[in-house]
Amino acid sequence: MTTDVPPSLEQQVAELQPYLLKFARLQLRNSDWAEDAVSETVLAALSRPQAFAARSQLKTWLVGILKHKIVDALRLHQREVCVSGTSEHETVDPLEHMAFRQDGHFAERPTDWGNPEEDLGRRQFFAILEACTEKLPPVQGRLFLMREWLELDSEEICKTLAITPTNLYVQLHRARLRLRECLEMNWLKAR
Amino acid sequence: MNVWMRKLPLMRSCKEASALVVAREDRVLQRHERWALRLHLAMCRACPGFEAQVLGMRQALSRWRHYTEENETDVDKGR
Numbered sequence: 001m002t003t004d005v006p007p008s009l010e011q012q013v014a015e016l017q018p019y020l021l022k023f024a025r026l027q028l029r030n031s032d033w034a035e036d037a038v039s040e041t042v043l044a045a046l047s048r049p050q051a052f053a054a055r056s057q058l059k060t061w062l063v064g065i066l067k068h069k070i071v072d073a074l075r076l077h078q079r080e081v082c083v084s085g086t087s088e089h090e091t092v093d094p095l096e097h098m099a100f101r102q103d104g105h106f107a108e109r110p111t112d113w114g115n116p117e118e119d120l121g122r123r124q125f126f127a128i129l130e131a132c133t134e135k136l137p138p139v140q141g142r143l144f145l146m147r148e149w150l151e152l153d154s155e156e157i158c159k160t161l162a163i164t165p166t167n168l169y170v171q172l173h174r175a176r177l178r179l180r181e182c183l184e185m186n187w188l189k190a191r
Numbered sequence: 192m193n194v195w196m197r198k199l200p201l202m203r204s205c206k207e208a209s210a211l212v213v214a215r216e217d218r219v220l221q222r223h224e225r226w227a228l229r230l231h232l233a234m235c236r237a238c239p240g241f242e243a244q245v246l247g248m249r250q251a252l253s254r255w256r257h258y259t260e261e262n263e264t265d266v267d268k269g270r
Contacts (some may be wrong), residue, residue: 023259035200060260095206104204106237113247117254126255147217148252154217165218172217173210180244183251 001153009049012058013042019059020066026130027070027145029138032075037069044069067150074146075160082163084171090137094177115185124190132182140175142167206230208238212245 003062007015018039024034028103044065045052054063101105117125136144145154146160158165208231211224220228230237 057260063260095210098206098209100204100206104206104236106205106241109237110240110244112240113244117251122258125251126258129251129255149256151256169214169217173213176213176216176245176248180267183248184244 001116009052009058010046012047016059016062017042020062022127023063023149024070024158026134027149028073028152029141030080032074037066040069040072041066071150071152071160072155074142078161081142081161082167082171084139085137087137088141090174094174094181098177111184111188113184113187114188116183119189121186125187126187128183128190130163132179132186135182136178139173140178143171144175144179147172205235205238205241208232208235209241212238212242215248216245 017038020038021034024037025031028037041062045062052058081153101107120128131147133141143157146157147154152160154165154168157163158168208228211220211228214220214224215228232242
């Protein structure tokens with residue numbers, strides 16, 4: 001008869017590494033920065049296991065540390081984080097290719113999305129959300145996730161990256177509209 | 192009368208209204224923007240649909256944030 005040895009903290013942390021890396025990549029859009037942030041997270045976690053002892057959710061704890069490490073990385077790479085390319089994908093306002101008539105009114109009513117989470121199931125619903133986020137141009141994606149995943153307010157983002165609010169709002173506006181487009185297409189299509 | 196009041200009833204275009212709906216996710220709208228948007232949404236048949244999409248995204252993103260921190264077992268329970 002074998003006794004089940006509970007996995008050590010090291011093992012559990014190691015198992016979650018790919019998971020952490022997925023989000024680090026999504027947020028940082030740079031593999032090197034992402035790997036560094038995850039390594040820093042693992043190091044920090046293993047160096048103070050007592051900080052975890054009081055908590056029951058390893059994943060929650062690690063994601064919390066990762067978010068801090070990611071903010072550090074964004075600050076460190078400040079200059080590169082906001083360098084946009086010049087592709088049309090990045091420079092065009094998605095509002096310009098929505099279905100508006102000449103006078104600026106909607107040509108057709110925006111679709112009712114219904115309840116895609118229920119229709120598709122949580123996994124697929126979130127998988128599409130992640131895939132659409134991943135498709136955003138890098139600068140838009142980073143700024144967007146700083147708002148939506150790191151939960152920073154606009155002022156904190158501007159401070160962290162030393163950018164102007166105007167610049168930030170333009171990028172977030174494009175990111176949100178682009179995401180909307182992608183979700184609409186894929187949530188409705190998958191239904 | 193304020194300058195912006197003179198523009199009432201502010202039948203701004205759907206395009207402008209949509210831009211405000213999106214901007215509201217990241218910044219506090221100015222007073223005249225808030226009114227213009229409210230009035231437009233009250234009068235327009237299409238824009239509330241767009242607003243619903245943006246609010247739907249807001250909700251989806253907030254649930255996604257929690258989902259990223261849950262353990263798999265909790266996720267399975269949620270299904």
